[in-house]
Amino acid sequence: MEITSPSFKDNARQAMADADLQRALGNVEKGFIEKRAKVVAKLPEFEDLRDSARDIKNHTLAHLDLYLEHYEKKVTEAGGKVHWAADAEEARKAILDICKSVGAKRVTKGKSMISEEIALNAAMEASGMEVVETDLGEYIIQLRGEHPSHIIAPAVHVNKDQVEADFRRVHSQLPPERNLDAPESLLAEARGILREKFLSADVGITGANFLIAETGTSIIVTNEGNGDLTQILPRIHIVIASLEKIVPTLEDVSQILRVLARSATGQEFSVYTTLSTGPKRAEDPDGPEEYHVVLLDNGRSSMIGTEFQDMLRCIRCGACMNHCPVYHAVGGHAYGWVYPGPMGSVLTPSLIGVEKGGQLPNASTFCGRCESVCPMRIPLPKMMRHWREREFERHLSPSAVRWGLGAWAYAAKRPKFYQLVTRIGALALNLASRNKGALRWWPLAGGWTKYRDLPAPQGKTFQQMWADKQKGARS
Amino acid sequence: MAKRTRATKSKTQGDDETPIGFKTGDSVALFVTCLVDMFRPSVGFAAVKLVESRGGEVAVPRAQTCCGQPAFNSGDRDTARDIAKQVIAAFERYDHVVVPSGSCGGMIKKHYPELLADDPQWAPRADALSAKTHELVSFLYDVTGMTECHETFEGSVTYHDSCSGLRELAIKRQPRRLLESAGVNIVEMKDSEVCCGFGGTFCVKYPDISNTMVGKKTGNIAATGAGTLLAGDLGCLMNMAGKLRREGIDIEVRHVAEILAGMTDEPPIAGSHEDHDGGL
Numbered sequence: 152m153e154i155t156s157p158s159f160k161d162n163a164r165q166a167m168a169d170a171d172l173q174r175a176l177g178n179v180e181k182g183f184i185e186k187r188a189k190v191v192a193k194l195p196e197f198e199d200l201r202d203s204a205r206d207i208k209n210h211t212l213a214h215l216d217l218y219l220e221h222y223e224k225k226v227t228e229a230g231g232k233v234h235w236a237a238d239a240e241e242a243r244k245a246i247l248d249i250c251k252s253v254g255a256k257r258v259t260k261g262k263s264m265i266s267e268e269i270a271l272n273a274a275m276e277a278s279g280m281e282v283v284e285t286d287l288g289e290y291i292i293q294l295r296g297e298h299p300s301h302i303i304a305p306a307v308h309v310n311k312d313q314v315e316a317d318f319r320r321v322h323s324q325l326p327p328e329r330n331l332d333a334p335e336s337l338l339a340e341a342r343g344i345l346r347e348k349f350l351s352a353d354v355g356i357t358g359a360n361f362l363i364a365e366t367g368t369s370i371i372v373t374n375e376g377n378g379d380l381t382q383i384l385p386r387i388h389i390v391i392a393s394l395e396k397i398v399p400t401l402e403d404v405s406q407i408l409r410v411l412a413r414s415a416t417g418q419e420f421s422v423y424t425t426l427s428t429g430p431k432r433a434e435d436p437d438g439p440e441e442y443h444v445v446l447l448d449n450g451r452s453s454m455i456g457t458e459f460q461d462m463l464r465c466i467r468c469g470a471c472m473n474h475c476p477v478y479h480a481v482g483g484h485a486y487g488w489v490y491p492g493p494m495g496s497v498l499t500p501s502l503i504g505v506e507k508g509g510q511l512p513n514a515s516t517f518c519g520r521c522e523s524v525c526p527m528r529i530p531l532p533k534m535m536r537h538w539r540e541r542e543f544e545r546h547l548s549p550s551a552v553r554w555g556l557g558a559w560a561y562a563a564k565r566p567k568f569y570q571l572v573t574r575i576g577a578l579a580l581n582l583a584s585r586n587k588g589a590l591r592w593w594p595l596a597g598g599w600t601k602y603r604d605l606p607a608p609q610g611k612t613f614q615q616m617w618a619d620k621q622k623g624a625r626s
Numbered sequence: 627m628a629k630r631t632r633a634t635k636s637k638t639q640g641d642d643e644t645p646i647g648f649k650t651g652d653s654v655a656l657f658v659t660c661l662v663d664m665f666r667p668s669v670g671f672a673a674v675k676l677v678e679s680r681g682g683e684v685a686v687p688r689a690q691t692c693c694g695q696p697a698f699n700s701g702d703r704d705t706a707r708d709i710a711k712q713v714i715a716a717f718e719r720y721d722h723v724v725v726p727s728g729s730c731g732g733m734i735k736k737h738y739p740e741l742l743a744d745d746p747q748w749a750p751r752a753d754a755l756s757a758k759t760h761e762l763v764s765f766l767y768d769v770t771g772m773t774e775c776h777e778t779f780e781g782s783v784t785y786h787d788s789c790s791g792l793r794e795l796a797i798k799r800q801p802r803r804l805l806e807s808a809g810v811n812i813v814e815m816k817d818s819e820v821c822c823g824f825g826g827t828f829c830v831k832y833p834d835i836s837n838t839m840v841g842k843k844t845g846n847i848a849a850t851g852a853g854t855l856l857a858g859d860l861g862c863l864m865n866m867a868g869k870l871r872r873e874g875i876d877i878e879v880r881h882v883a884e885i886l887a888g889m890t891d892e893p894p895i896a897g898s899h900e901d902h903d904g905g906l
Contacts, residue, residue: 516789523793559696560708563705564705576664604896609892613663
């Protein structure tokens, strides 16, 4: 997909002027936050579970090679095959080759952000295959020709009335007079259409929330059951997952699952937690004949050992964006690539380069709300700051910022000079406010005064008044 | 006249795991903060008055400018380190350091040790300064054991929880308890813990997003019907006050220290100045 992260500011402006989007974003601010808070409050050990989840992933990342190799061994033993993909190109090729090997015409897909990351749908369609997204949200945005705006709620930017209009436009074979007022009627209609696709698909592609090294198992966590139909009904099941999804044991994953759904949707557990190990065995009544795992690196292994390694703990719950006031203001598409919100602001520069993704870690007030809810205790603001450091070191920051910072730093390191400058500044601003208490405009302060008044200084600086007072006390 | 106070183990979950204690006559250095110094010295004097009322001997080191956050958050670690060292050198000789800002307090307390962790000479000094640095209200409540405010303030107030104070220093109940003891009626706004959109340089780097955020905030403030908005950080206060003024919403905006110290004679940051009975 096209990367528009460098024009984040313009994207954001457009998003804030989009009334439909703003209406839809209201739901993020309310629903997710309240539900999470309620379910977390009911679990006294939640904070301990966060520590435990963090520790499990830290241990895994410290021995990533070991666990990945063991995972491959177990997948192979179960009759499946692991395809290592260094980048998006290799991952697409592996998947296309599998599809071509069975002459696939129709491919159903469960929700997968990795598939977005490698722009899989476009590649498959270009190869003449019909690709059907089966997660309701993904289905909606596929109809609309869009990309996900949220990692667990891909169509969170769309309002119900817009979905109804899309369904009427695309499902033209259905009676136009049908009633689609209730959200359930939209769900039923999508289910009816998708049922036939599930049954006729040649290949099913799913993502994975976790890969288990101990058993060679992939796990998907869903609420609609579409993932199960996607992976069980077709002849071929392809799992596409990035390599940091690995967790050592089933015991470990059962701990992390306890924080995942609570953090994501505010559920104690998702409706379906489905474990897949290899293809159908002789005694199994159903299941795929072939089971493939495409394991994507795409820059992640180079994050190991850097200040961005902690980001690889991410389990993609979306809590950070659900709680992010910047995400609330601009929505997910403004971030300009696959991953939005705070996790995207850290991960995107890692995957596409800070030259293209550098706007994102700058667009944060460091309010820290993301870190306060992250089930894996990822220090997101700290890592955004690290990206700013990389930018600064490489002289990628805008020259106006560098110049301003340089001038400020010169003064801030020279207290006497600084106090002289601030005295003059305070006095000048105070006089310019002409006793109105605030200014509506000031040179070089346009970013501030475009939308707000600048409260005027009281006149003298504290240092000046304190020195006067000390002098007065002595005399 | 300073009252006798004893160092007591903190009764609250303040910003300290192990309160270092306080006794009358302890030296307390005021880190004024760059915004209070230049824009609102009255907050600094309110802080002095409050610390003195607890029996602290206040000093104001001359060699202070700013905590270094603009450099730190812009990725300029070298400058941030230089400024951190300057602050450490100027403040480490005092028993306590008090900051009328959760943001600058958090910088000294949480980020100086992180910035200087690899410097064998400076790391212990950064840790030592961190341990004795406190945001003003947390210092009063958690360290000096102040539970009663002797000023009175009539009228309803809504309180914005500034992000750094809230999340880095666990400042939430302290200002509310002290305000309530002063007879203040606190009307909580919706989303008091959500960022106002200031974010230091963020508000000028991303003015449009910042505006959306502060617009939501002023809407929530106005919806409380409270006559006064308080917070503990001048940056956030100037942002919200500037927006309220621009929107023509007449709500008095002040730093919480001004109310606690009974220093409401100065015109507020925004809003028409009403005379609150007992304010002085």
